[in-house]
Amino acid sequence: MTRAKVWFLGAGPGAADLLTVRAARALAEADVVVWGKALMTDEMVAEHARADAELVPWPPATIADIHAVYDRARDEDLVVARLLWGDPAIYATTRDEVREARARELDFEIVPGVSAFCAAAAALEIELTRAPKTSQSLIITAPSAPEPLRDFARHGATIAIFMAGRRGEDLQTELLAGGYAPQTQCAIAHRVTRDGEVVITCRLDELSTTLVSPDLDSHTLVLVGAALADDFGRT
Ligand SMILES: C[S@@+](CC[C@H](N)C(=O)[O-])C[C@H]1O[C@@H](n2cnc3c(N)ncnc32)[C@H](O)[C@@H]1O
The missing domain is CATH 3.30.950.10 (Tetrapyrrole methylase, C-terminal domain)
Structure with missing residues (x-):
């Protein structure tokens, strides 16, 4: 059975302790963590991610690099945590990211966050x-x-x-x-x-x-x- 999955996690407004418990658990499980550097801090990722998780900050990663991570999730059976600022329902490109996951027939789940x-x-x-x-x-x-x-x-x-x-x-x-x-x-x-x-x-x-x-x-x-x-x- 495949464990490949992308978690689209509401990362909240910035404080490391304003993730939901569900988001923190998913982040702690992930093999690869992708996050936007504009508002999310390295400290937030360090506090919740596995010590051996592969970290993909964006930038310098590009959107194409992020989608290549989704390819690898499918091909290498990886769990990916994609952090989205605040709540994924509000100006968060969630629709585009979900389309990418569906195109790869990847299992995915959206976890709400504090907007x-x-x-x-x-x-x-x-x-x-x-x-x-x-x-x-x-x-x-x-x-x-x-x-x-x-x-x-x-x-x-x-x-x-x-x-x-x-x-x-x-x-x-x-x-x-x-x-x-x-x-x-x-x-x-x-x-x-x-x-x-x-x-x-x-x-x-x-x-x-x-x-x-x-x-x-x-x-x-x-x-x-x-x-x-x-x-x-x-x-
Ligand atoms: C691309 S939108 C993402 C919104 C996010 N999905 C949410 O629910 O908060 C980015 C905008 O959210 C607002 N924003 C996000 N985090 C913020 C914060 N910690 N303080 C104030 N505004 C913030 C700002 O207006 C910023 O330009």
């Missing part, structure tokens, strides 16, 4: 869907989404904007155009749960000047809307 927006909400001590007297909806999007951000703002929902980079000016313009008031609360989260964590709150009309902080690099998450209101939890 960055959940980690940011915890750092802010807020609940994202129980804003008092207002919308209880949460929209997850990114500046590259084909739908204009202003259309989402028209719903009055709280919005989590992934991969916000330093695009504060664009975001501010779009959200104001959609009808959010200038004083709407925003939060900028960067490297949440990791060394160098930055969580900054500001008004929407301050977003363009706040999202340029030198403490932030391209991997920022912006939360905006009623769930961040000052009086949250005091009703």
Whole structure:
């Protein structure tokens, strides 16, 4: 019987102890561990992976190298752990990776993880869907989404904007155009749960000047809307 398998593991927002128990167990079982260097640390892998596991950090590995690992898993009967940032359901290329596993008729399993927006909400001590007297909806999007951000703002929902980079000016313009008031609360989260964590709150009309902080690099998450209101939890 073959043991060849690819585990697509939600790696959480960065802290080594924010993997699920299931993900940590799968990682500890893997012959080969593949992970993205942008947000996952070598320490996280070292803490959970087998001492003799083959480590494939990406970069320097390329996507083609990763797919060659899947070929080897099939041909050499290997267990591969492919770590995906946060939760595999959110901007994580999971669909593409699953297609690659299916094309090789490899057994695979997806393990959920703690998404960055959940980690940011915890750092802010807020609940994202129980804003008092207002919308209880949460929209997850990114500046590259084909739908204009202003259309989402028209719903009055709280919005989590992934991969916000330093695009504060664009975001501010779009959200104001959609009808959010200038004083709407925003939060900028960067490297949440990791060394160098930055969580900054500001008004929407301050977003363009706040999202340029030198403490932030391209991997920022912006939360905006009623769930961040000052009086949250005091009703
Ligand atoms: C390609 S997406 C991956 C999202 C991931 N699947 C998740 O569920 O969090 C990368 C974006 O996630 C956000 N992100 C991931 N980890 C983060 C963290 N620790 N702190 C703040 N934002 C983070 C940033 O917006 C970053 O640009």
